[in-house]
Amino acid sequence: MGCNFRAREDVKTDRPPLSGEEVPPTEPPERWAALVVLSIACLLGMTPWFSASAVLPRLVEIWDLSPSQGAWLTIAVQLGFVAGALASALLTLADVIPPRRLFLLGCLGAAAANALLLVAGGATTAIPLRFATGAFLAAVYPPAMKSMATWFRAGRGTAIGVLVGALTIGSATPHLVNGLGGEDWRVVVVTTSILTLLGGVVAEVAGSEGPFPFPRARFDPRMAGRVMADRGVRLASFGYFGHMWELYAMWSWFLVFSGDVLAFHEVADAGRRAAFATFAVIAVGAGGCWLGGRWGDRWGRTRTTILAMSVSGACALTIGAMVSFPPLLVLAIGLVWGVSVVADSAQFSTAVTEVADQRYVGTALTLQTAIGFTLTVATIWLVPLVRETVGWWGAFAILAPGPALGVLAMERLRRSPEATRIAGGRG
Numbered sequence: 058m059g060c061n062f063r064a065r066e067d068v069k070t071d072r073p074p075l076s077g078e079e080v081p082p083t084e085p086p087e088r089w090a091a092l093v094v095l096s097i098a099c100l101l102g103m104t105p106w107f108s109a110s111a112v113l114p115r116l117v118e119i120w121d122l123s124p125s126q127g128a129w130l131t132i133a134v135q136l137g138f139v140a141g142a143l144a145s146a147l148l149t150l151a152d153v154i155p156p157r158r159l160f161l162l163g164c165l166g167a168a169a170a171n172a173l174l175l176v177a178g179g180a181t182t183a184i185p186l187r188f189a190t191g192a193f194l195a196a197v198y199p200p201a202m203k204s205m206a207t208w209f210r211a212g213r214g215t216a217i218g219v220l221v222g223a224l225t226i227g228s229a230t231p232h233l234v235n236g237l238g239g240e241d242w243r244v245v246v247v248t249t250s251i252l253t254l255l256g257g258v259v260a261e262v263a264g265s266e267g268p269f270p271f272p273r274a275r276f277d278p279r280m281a282g283r284v285m286a287d288r289g290v291r292l293a294s295f296g297y298f299g300h301m302w303e304l305y306a307m308w309s310w311f312l313v314f315s316g317d318v319l320a321f322h323e324v325a326d327a328g329r330r331a332a333f334a335t336f337a338v339i340a341v342g343a344g345g346c347w348l349g350g351r352w353g354d355r356w357g358r359t360r361t362t363i364l365a366m367s368v369s370g371a372c373a374l375t376i377g378a379m380v381s382f383p384p385l386l387v388l389a390i391g392l393v394w395g396v397s398v399v400a401d402s403a404q405f406s407t408a409v410t411e412v413a414d415q416r417y418v419g420t421a422l423t424l425q426t427a428i429g430f431t432l433t434v435a436t437i438w439l440v441p442l443v444r445e446t447v448g449w450w451g452a453f454a455i456l457a458p459g460p461a462l463g464v465l466a467m468e469r470l471r472r473s474p475e476a477t478r479i480a481g482g483r484g
Contacts, residue, residue: 101256137191163196164257208267218350222343289412289475299463345400366460
């Protein structure tokens with residue numbers, strides 16, 4: 058309890074003004090250029106995440122993978138990200154190393170691990186490589202969010218929303234490359250590795266810290282636990298955990314679901330069309346991130362996240378039962394799901410930057426994402442199992458409890474005293 062009070066005192070004395078507060082004339086005009094640079098770097102840097110998932114049907118055929126091994130090619134990335142994020146949180150790396158330098162190192166490692174898939178030859182080697190890819194990507198996403206926050210005191214939710222939108226497009230890119238590249242899975246691996254290297258270079262060469270840096274931190278491994286002692290951080294994180302229960306399982310398995318819908322209707326070239334559909338459903342989330350950021354800054358982060366999770370949860374409950382429906386109608390519901398399932402993502406992170414001890418914002422963000430990505434492992438593993446047992450209606454329906462619980466957490470945060478520190482008092 059004592060740690061909680063100290064953290065709040067730090068916030069009141071050290072924090073930059075909250076989003077929505079009156080901005081002094083010194084607000085830098087170049088912050089928009091910084092937003093563009095960081096967004097491009099993040100888009101490029103995160104492309105290896107689904108590089109194996111995008112070509113999974115081909116890898117299953119070439120490497121003779123079982124369904125469980127296929128799932129583990131995605132699960133390993135999630136677990137690697139968790140391991141990397143926890144290590145970063147325990148060592149407070151995101152608060153000690155300059156964000157763009159940490160970003161570059163993460164991109165270099167992720168590109169190398171991803172490229173080695175070319176010589177993997179099977180699951181025994183590929184799964185550890187996917188784990189390493191995820192671990193290195195943990196040095197890309199959280200530092201980018203922290204760096205962005207140093208440029209924006211007002212409109213921070215919109216800015217981080219744009220950044221997460223770039224991450225979303227980056228995650229969808231392997232599906233686009235797969236659709237364009239035809240049968241050769243190696244095109245996806247090579248292309249995403251090159252793009253990741255470019256992302257690290259962009260961050261290092263063109264990126265910089267903003268004029269509103271967070272207070273300098275000292276190494277203190279105890280802070281990894283203390284950041285969750287603040288009720289505002291804890292409730293925002295619980296909302297994020299519910300969101301993550303749904304998000305990555307949807308992103309991971311929509312390609313297979315779309316393929317099944319097209320195959321049911323005997324659509325020609327179903328595999329390639331499914332790849333394009335999956336790219337569209339994931340990439341359209343970038344628009345949702347921007348809308349979520351705008352609404353979060355103007356309407357309140359708690360209300361925005363509650364709305365987004367309510368819509369996405371409804372989509373999860375219904376779309377799985379629509380395999381026999383016209384493919385264009387299924388795609389339309391998928392696009393709504395794609396917008397809503399990620400529209401809230403940046404708002405949970407932005408809320409943490411507003412309520413956490415300002416010296417350890419990077420650690421708080423990293424810990425939040427580490428726990429959230431741990432939860433994704435369960436649903437990524439469960440979806441194909443439930444699909445084999447009861448079909449897609451049950452496989453996607455098991456994702457709905459996540460946003461439901463997230464709604465409850467954000468409603469509690471909306472009614473709490475901590476809400477006055479979020480989005481300029483809008484909650």
